[in-house]
Amino acid sequence: MSASVPEAGRRTRRTPLVLRNRAFGTVWAAQVLTQAAVRMFQVGVSWWLVAYAVSGGRGLASGLFMAVSTLPAVALAPVVARTVARHAHRSVLRTAAAGAGTTAAALACWAYTAGLPLPAAYAATLALATCQAFFDPCLTTSVPELVDDADIEAATGFELSTQSLASLGGALLGALIVDRAGLAGLATGCAAAYGTAAVLITTVRFRPQAAPGSDEGADAAARPNLHRILGGLPFVRRILLCFTAANLFTTAVFVVIPLYTRSVLEEGGGTVALLEAALGTGTLLGSFTGARVPGRPTTAGSCLLAVMAAALAVPGLLPGRPVMAGCLLVAGWCVGVIGVRFVALFQRLVPPADKPGFFAVMQAVLGATFPVASLFFGLLGDHVGPRTLCLVQAAGLLPAACALALLREERTADAAPATPEPQFTASGGER
Numbered sequence: 001m002s003a004s005v006p007e008a009g010r011r012t013r014r015t016p017l018v019l020r021n022r023a024f025g026t027v028w029a030a031q032v033l034t035q036a037a038v039r040m041f042q043v044g045v046s047w048w049l050v051a052y053a054v055s056g057g058r059g060l061a062s063g064l065f066m067a068v069s070t071l072p073a074v075a076l077a078p079v080v081a082r083t084v085a086r087h088a089h090r091s092v093l094r095t096a097a098a099g100a101g102t103t104a105a106a107l108a109c110w111a112y113t114a115g116l117p118l119p120a121a122y123a124a125t126l127a128l129a130t131c132q133a134f135f136d137p138c139l140t141t142s143v144p145e146l147v148d149d150a151d152i153e154a155a156t157g158f159e160l161s162t163q164s165l166a167s168l169g170g171a172l173l174g175a176l177i178v179d180r181a182g183l184a185g186l187a188t189g190c191a192a193a194y195g196t197a198a199v200l201i202t203t204v205r206f207r208p209q210a211a212p213g214s215d216e217g218a219d220a221a222a223r224p225n226l227h228r229i230l231g232g233l234p235f236v237r238r239i240l241l242c243f244t245a246a247n248l249f250t251t252a253v254f255v256v257i258p259l260y261t262r263s264v265l266e267e268g269g270g271t272v273a274l275l276e277a278a279l280g281t282g283t284l285l286g287s288f289t290g291a292r293v294p295g296r297p298t299t300a301g302s303c304l305l306a307v308m309a310a311a312l313a314v315p316g317l318l319p320g321r322p323v324m325a326g327c328l329l330v331a332g333w334c335v336g337v338i339g340v341r342f343v344a345l346f347q348r349l350v351p352p353a354d355k356p357g358f359f360a361v362m363q364a365v366l367g368a369t370f371p372v373a374s375l376f377f378g379l380l381g382d383h384v385g386p387r388t389l390c391l392v393q394a395a396g397l398l399p400a401a402c403a404l405a406l407l408r409e410e411r412t413a414d415a416a417p418a419t420p421e422p423q424f425t426a427s428g429g430e431r
Helices: 004-014 022-053 058-075 077-086 089-113 118-141 149-202 215-222 226-231 234-250 253-265 269-292 297-317 321-349 352-367 369-381 386-413
Strands: none
Touching (some): 022 118, 077 089, 149 269, 234 352, 253 321, 269 321, 297 321, 297 386, 352 369
């Protein structure tokens, strides 16, 4: 009998967390639905603009849409932090999901009954992105209210690792649904996903936690002291600058894909889905294999940026669907590996007390490049062809790769502790 108890305990521990913890599993399902819906909407509307709604100025229309869809997460960060700190997390999650579902349902009704004007599509994506800007950080913050202390690490890793899978699924469906059911069908699918997520969250009982912080505490959480956090970490600050510059060119791929499909390949939504799947699959593979890539982070990072530049340049020189798909797979792999290696490095270099503020600052700084890149490449796409955009992306990554490579000697000069770098799992490299 004494031997059976440890065996039962081992079986319990081997059971996936989403199966043995109903509350977490339910909220996780809601997370998958919302993240798949928002990605499906972004890819679908971006393709709708390029292929159906706009005849001239497709680049600007697509770039402006992508900028609008990412702006709330950056612009509303202080408001989101205060809201999450002061209100019950279940209420915030439920309200965000229900608000997004209502917006998508209204858009679907409008699209079914009359022609949908472009401003309505932009307003809808702004509303959906705003709801998601509240949902995602609140979900991460609420993990301790759903699982035992011993399961927090597993829950966080599981949550982060499934974000890419949900986004990949949404990206695969977005353009295909638009080709077959139009924007009305796309909005209907999104409304169903968001509505189901709101219902799921309503059925979950969150564990009571400490009372929401005071206004002063919430304000402090909303305003990470950028100067204090980065002032004593010059090496980390330079790395962030390198990747901020690189992000201006890497994130433009979401504008380039529909333009390249429409103008160069002259194909439809199925090809957009294929290219999005190649990029997402490469990112997942990079996340799972990133810890095994040898070399110092700055050396490996500079090489990976150079490889990414070459991968993005090839479709500009040798157009074709298999070429573009293969190159996006390679570029996505580089992105995944970079995420794992540098999050692991920052975990080691940033003092524990500064980590929450640092990672908030990091996401805000890197995320702020997305609207800028979308608008810039969208405008540029109306004056040059998509093949040229691929070459511009590649050329823009090379200075960042060189700058990152030069940081290797500074890293040695800084004489940072020579402790072994921890080997993080794929979930450690996810946003």
